[in-house]
Amino acid sequence: MAGRGAFPDLGTAEPKDFYKILDIERDADAEQIKRAYRRKALRYHPDKTGHDPDAAEQFQLVQRAYEVLSDDKKRAIFDKYGERGILMMEQMGEVAPFIDPDIILAMNKFFFIGTLLTALLILFPSFISVRADHKVFWSWAVVFIPLFIIDALLLYYLLTIPTKLPGAEEDDDHDDRFNEDRDAAMRDREKRKKEKAMRRSGSKVGMVGYFLLVVLFEIFVVLRLDGKVGWSWGAVFAPWFIVEAVNSYMISMGVVKKVKEGVYDLEAAHEGEGLESQQPTMRALKASEIVVLIADAYVFWILRLAQAALIAAKVGDGPLQSTAWGLIFLPTWLWGLTQLLSIVLACVAVRRSVVVDAERKKEARVGLIIKSIGFAVVATLLYVGVGLLVKRLANEESSGETPGAPSMGVIFIPTFIVLGLLFCCFCCCLPCLVCCFRQGLEAELAEDGVSNVEMIPSDRRITYGNGANDRPGSMTILIGEGTGSSRKR
Incomplete structure (x- = not known):
């Protein structure tokens, strides 16, 4: 990873100490750096030194030193990696995150939070299994403690995220300079700011309310399982149905937006001639395309809502109480069928497409292969767990006990596999990859091009049959230091 072919060749870059150039200590604050820069810049300024090339070069070094040390991020990189780190950050933007202290800190937080959340998610099905x-x-309130901890962390995140997004006011100044009435322009600008602030605040309130409905559903389930309330399961599922109603509204808004925007007319661009005709234009959706769009948008929502309604009707006193559990999970089985059908239709569409060029068709095929593999893995894990759960519930319903039924620990095995892999990724794999990449960068940024690894002295190394008097296959171990070393075989 630290090979010379992987990164820019920094071996020719002569390392410079910007602190010595400005004649300041390494712990100097911003004000001291600014004073030192002014003093040095005044001393080597071309207006004072004339055309002296040495003074001009020194003036450029002073400017470069101030540019780096006055920037907190660049200064932190310089303190750790030297000038080569600055050059690497400027030349290789794709690897800059691995030497940027702020991004490294953000990645560490991401790995820590991911590890914590996956650990809690592993505990939750474990508690359900033993209970x-x-x-x-x-x-059941104790069993749901890991889930409630996750809810608290997510609620804290929702409440602390900033309502003002970066770049949100980039368009606030548009057309202001062309408006002669400056007072009217200022009023329009303030009005736009208030409208944006209201939209952001409303979006945040909506997310928090949406999340609180999910938490309320979890609390209702706990109260019902513990016998604290005698509500019907339809009442327990009421917050979930409200959540699904909100989801329906959001899906509808997305569909309406796509219908209004239309799609790119790729066929017209393909059949046309000339550079201008090759540019795709927008066109209205056909009736068949609108039907496909609505089906794609609503199929998963319908299946999810139907699954919740069937479970609530089965465990309650509704008419489906005597229905077999295999039929209750019919929406779950249909989900796999719809996904498989969508993959097949996408394969047929790519194969028959005459508009997409060979390169795009190849990318589409690779994407379909990846999607098919992902679906196969997810469907296998999901349906193994659901099938075992159906078997257990059917045995409990028929005999009141669970003779020969799989335990909940066995049923949750697919869940444990997925969460275990996620835990390993957050806790070990991803941090190790980042660490290895950083080690490679540090080796590349070292002054001699070699990482600071402690080398074993030559008189304490193990060699293999290198001596003239050594027998084939013999091993020579050198022990000791200096002239006092001894040879053993």
């Missing part, structure tokens, strides 16, 4: 298998007799 449902009667290994322990905790209340």
Whole structure:
């Protein structure tokens, strides 16, 4: 990774100490750096030194030193990697995040939070397993503690995220300089700011309310399982149905927006001649395309809503109480069928397409292969777990006990596999990859091009049959230091 062919060749870059150039200590503050720069710049300024090339070069070095040391991020990189780190950041933007202290800190936070959340997600099905298998007799409120901790962390994140997004006011100044009435322009600008602030605040309130409905549903489930309330399961699922109603509104808004915007007319661009005709234009959606768009947008929502309604009707006193559990999970089985059908239709569309060029067709095929593999893995894990759950619930319903039924620990095995892989990624794999990449950068940024690895002295190394008197296959171990070393075989 630290090979010379991987990164810019920095070996020819002569390292400079910007602190010595400005004659300041390494712990100097911003004011001291500014004073030192003014003093040095005044001393080597061309207006004072004339055409002296040495003074001009020194003046450029002073400017470069101030440019780096006055920037907190560049100064931190310089303190750790030297000038080569600055050059690497300026020349290789794609690897700059691995030497940027702020981004490294953000990645560390991401890995820590991901590890914490996946650990809690592993604990939650574990608690359900031991409680449902009667290994322990905790209340369901205790079982849901890991999930409530996750809810608290997510709620804290939603409440602390800034409502003002970067670049949100970039268009505030448009057309102001062309408006002669400056007072009217200022009023329009303030009005736009207030409207944006209201939209951002409304979006944040909507996200928090949406999340609180999900938490309320979890609380209702706990109260019902612990027998604290005697509500019907339809009432328990009421917050979830409200959430699905909100989802329906959001899906509808997305569909309306896509219908209004239309799609690119690729066929017209393909059949036309000349450079201008090759540019795709927007056209209105056909009736068949609108039907496909609506089906793609609503199919998963319909199946999800139907699954929740069937479970609520089955566990309650509704007419589906005697229905087999295999039929209750019919929406889950249909989800896999719809996904498989969409993959098949996408393959047929790519194969018959005459508009997409060979390169795009190849990319589409690769994407479909990846999607097919992902679907196969997800469907296998999902349906193994659901199938085992259906078997357990059917046995409990028929005999009141679970003879021969799989335990909840076995049912959750697919869940544990997925969460375990995520935990390993957040806790080990991704941090190790980032660390290895940083080690490669540090080796490349070292002054001699070699990382600071402690080398074993030559008189303490293990060699293999290098001596003239050594027998084939013999091993020579050198022990000791200096002239006092001894040879053993």
